[in-house]
Amino acid sequence: MSSxxxxxxxxxxxxxxxxxxxxxxxxxxxxxxxxxxTGTLLRCGPDQEYGWTGNTAVYLSAPPADDxxxxxxxxxxxxxxxxxxxxxAPRLIARGPxxxxxxxxxxxxxxxxxxxxxxxxxxxxxxxxxxxDY
Numbered sequence: 001m002s003s004x005x006x007x008x009x010x011x012x013x014x015x016x017x018x019x020x021x022x023x024x025x026x027x028x029x030x031x032x033x034x035x036x037x038t039g040t041l042l043r044c045g046p047d048q049e050y051g052w053t054g055n056t057a058v059y060l061s062a063p064p065a066d067d068x069x070x071x072x073x074x075x076x077x078x079x080x081x082x083x084x085x086x087x088x089a090p091r092l093i094a095r096g097p098x099x100x101x102x103x104x105x106x107x108x109x110x111x112x113x114x115x116x117x118x119x120x121x122x123x124x125x126x127x128x129x130x131x132x133d134y
Contacts, residue, residue, distance in 0.1 A: 003123060007134050010052045010119035011039065017096035018056040018115050021104060024074040025113050031061040038133040044121040052119040052134055063110020070113075071104060 015035060022033045039054035064070040068083065068090040075081035081094035092104035099120030107114050124130055 005120060005122035007041070007050070007052060007122065007124060007128070010122050011054070011134055013096070013098040014039075014052055014054055014100045014117045014119040015056075017098070017100045018054060018102065018117050020096075021074065021078070021094065021102055021115050022056050022058045022113075024077050025058045025060075025070070026073075029060050029062050029064060031059045033058050039117075041124065041130045041132075041134060042118065043130070044118075048124045048126065049121045050124045050130060051121050054117045056115040056117070058113040058115070060110060060112055064106060067106040067110070070106065074104065 018035060019033070033056060035056040036054055039052050041050040042053055043049065044051040068085075071083055071090050071092040075083055075092050075094065078094045079097070081092055084091045084093055089105060092102075094102050094104070096102070100117060102115050102117045104113060104115050106112075
């Protein structure tokens, strides 16, 4: 938890990390990248501790030959990443340099790579609305 991190900085750090991960999808199969402009806050501790959550999708021009190999190639380019297969389909779980987290998976039979993210925890000011769009 970072006591001096603001929601704006948490969002900026997390969206930047989403795009860094998106850039690791091979260009030859990338059609387009769509990042949500806003996200939501989720409580991650007592009192006013929240994390910003967002999402980026990398739409593919062709499905990857092997989902697990694609995710492993992305993981190999990140400092803190691992592949999880407990849920059946492989998922990449990675941590960014400012405490962000992403879960990355291949969806819709290879139509897109989904990057779900969350920021490091921060203290939301008392006068801020945790249900607002950020």
